[in-house]
Amino acid sequence: MIDQLLSWLDASTCNVLAVNTIEHELRAAGFTELSLADGWHIAPGARHYVKQNDTAIFAFIAGEAHPAEAGFHIIASHSDSPCFKLKPNCEMTCENGLVKLNVEKYGGGILYTWFDRPLSISGRVALRSNDPLRPRMVPVDLKRPVATIPHLAIHFNRAVNEGNPLSVQRDMLPVLGIFSAEELEAYRAKGGIIRTIVAEHIGVDPTEILDYELCLYPLEKASRTGLHGELFQSGRIDDLSMAFASLRALLDAADSSTQATRVIAIFDNEETGSGTKQGAGSPILASILERLAGSSACCENLQRAVARSFMISADDAHAWHPNYDAKYDPTNHARMGEGPAIKINANCKYMTDADSAAVFRSICEKAGVPCQYFVNHSDVLGGSTLGNILTGQLPLRGVDMGAPIWAMHSARETASCADHEACVAAFTTFFGL
Numbered sequence: 001m002i003d004q005l006l007s008w009l010d011a012s013t014c015n016v017l018a019v020n021t022i023e024h025e026l027r028a029a030g031f032t033e034l035s036l037a038d039g040w041h042i043a044p045g046a047r048h049y050v051k052q053n054d055t056a057i058f059a060f061i062a063g064e065a066h067p068a069e070a071g072f073h074i075i076a077s078h079s080d081s082p083c084f085k086l087k088p089n090c091e092m093t094c095e096n097g098l099v100k101l102n103v104e105k106y107g108g109g110i111l112y113t114w115f116d117r118p119l120s121i122s123g124r125v126a127l128r129s130n131d132p133l134r135p136r137m138v139p140v141d142l143k144r145p146v147a148t149i150p151h152l153a154i155h156f157n158r159a160v161n162e163g164n165p166l167s168v169q170r171d172m173l174p175v176l177g178i179f180s181a182e183e184l185e186a187y188r189a190k191g192g193i194i195r196t197i198v199a200e201h202i203g204v205d206p207t208e209i210l211d212y213e214l215c216l217y218p219l220e221k222a223s224r225t226g227l228h229g230e231l232f233q234s235g236r237i238d239d240l241s242m243a244f245a246s247l248r249a250l251l252d253a254a255d256s257s258t259q260a261t262r263v264i265a266i267f268d269n270e271e272t273g274s275g276t277k278q279g280a281g282s283p284i285l286a287s288i289l290e291r292l293a294g295s296s297a298c299c300e301n302l303q304r305a306v307a308r309s310f311m312i313s314a315d316d317a318h319a320w321h322p323n324y325d326a327k328y329d330p331t332n333h334a335r336m337g338e339g340p341a342i343k344i345n346a347n348c349k350y351m352t353d354a355d356s357a358a359v360f361r362s363i364c365e366k367a368g369v370p371c372q373y374f375v376n377h378s379d380v381l382g383g384s385t386l387g388n389i390l391t392g393q394l395p396l397r398g399v400d401m402g403a404p405i406w407a408m409h410s411a412r413e414t415a416s417c418a419d420h421e422a423c424v425a426a427f428t429t430f431f432g433l
Contacts, residue, residue: 001248001424002232002417006222008244009234013122013217015055015079015268016139018240022057022247022266023049029251031059040291047254050288054124054137055079055268056278058288059247061254063261067293068301070259071308074396075246075427076280076386077315078270081236082109082409083215084172086121091192092173097180099193100173101147106215107271111166113411114218118145119174123214125198135210138202145219146197147174174216218411230337230417237405237413239270241420242314245403249427260309261292262431270315270386280389289394310359311398312430313351313387314423316415317341317374319404332375334404336416339370340423343385343400350400351387360399360426367429369422374404 012018023033031047034040042048042062049059056079063070084103092100105111122141129136149172154160166172176193190196191206194214199206222234246264253262269279276282286302293301317340320333334341342357343350357373364371376382387400403423406414 001421002224004248005241005244005420006224006232006234009222009236009240012236012240013120013141014083014215016124016213017122017141018079018236018243019051019055019057019266020139022059022243023051025247025251026059029254036287042292045257052284053268053276053278054139056266056284058263058265058285059250060261060263060288060292061250062292063259064257065259066301067261067289067305067308069304069308070261071305071310072263072289072292073258073260073430073433074263074265074285074309074311074398075249075430076265076267076285076311076313076390077243077246078239078267078280078386079243080107080268080271081238081240082107082271083217084114084168084174086194086212086214086216088211089192090194091176093184096178097184098178099176099184101176101194101216103168103173103216105168105172108409110407110410111168111172112151112164113407114172115149115151117148117411118219119147119149119216120144120219121146121194121198121214122217123212125202125212125214126210127204127208128210140198140202140212140214142197142201147176147216149174220412224417225414231414232417232420233412233414235412237415238316238408239314239402241403241405241415242316242423245420245423246314246427248424249431252424252428253431256432258432260433263289267386274386274389280386281392283393285390286393306394306396309396310356310430311387311390311396312360312427313385313390313398313400314427315385315400315402316405316408317343317402318408319406319416321406327377327380329375329377332373334372334374336404336406337418338372338404339364339419340401340426341372341374341404343374343402345376345382348388349382349384351391352399352401356397356399359397360401363430363433364422364426367422367425369425371401371422371426374402
């Protein structure tokens, strides 16, 4: 299971490619795509998926009973992770033909973890088509080192290890390489270096590229670590590990028959507030569930279905760090290897309440896996995640939880193999109810 997860993480170097990876696995398991632009006729047991903007994906297996009678079992997660995105007109030529890239920070990453790593580029490009309203969108992953963000030598900043405030615009611009004047002129004639190398990679003329959404990612492969291989490291563990756990659970439970309709909802843009058409703040999930509830008296059917539903909002949690014990709540900190963590916040930053925490604990007991609690230190302000945003759209019962990880939002995070396996077991059990 962990080797498959590592392979999925390596293939999913950005939100677009994460959705591509998930779509490939769904299609191999007999799921077919539906379009929001078409009418739907869903038979019991049918397997389908829907994409939004190619960066969010929603898959479901229709239950044997109508949703109004049996509800939905939903696991929500997200496809995006903090990174650096290339701006338009991103090439900046410096002395000696050195070219760096103008980038913008996406989400709240730990900036200094990006220094001095081999970086590649992935994302998507928009190509000309016969319909101006429908450009052809093509995913891109160069899969080779093309840039690095070099750190300033300690000799020029002796206090670097005492705290180092960073400016994205000044300190975090990646170096693409050193080019001769002739090379630069040839690239400019084709629309620029990035446009040219991306066009060559996907086999089109650079003039066919109308626009792009491209990001940088660390090229190191996901791998196990720890003396016994009990941990794994990768970029984008938050939150692709939970997205892939929900996918694995849906596929593992697919051949079993249930009354409830099972749904995985993998949103985009959680790291920037979810306020997009593909984010949890949009009505996209509510629209899909309304269609599944049926067109006849659909509002009442949806309300009845939601009242019978339960959602697991799966977004990785902070693992207790042995070097920073004072940062954690003294009695409710999530430890590596001790199972998924239920997230609780007195000020309702999470959707969890006593009812939903009890439900998830019961699911874990039925699955034969441990679970634990994560509550913030009372003097540390915590964040929020998908659960509360989604309940602003639908009054769902549900729990916020996640696998504990270290270095959340680092270029390379660390998680426990046992915790991932426990999450998959709990999710599979949930989908079997």
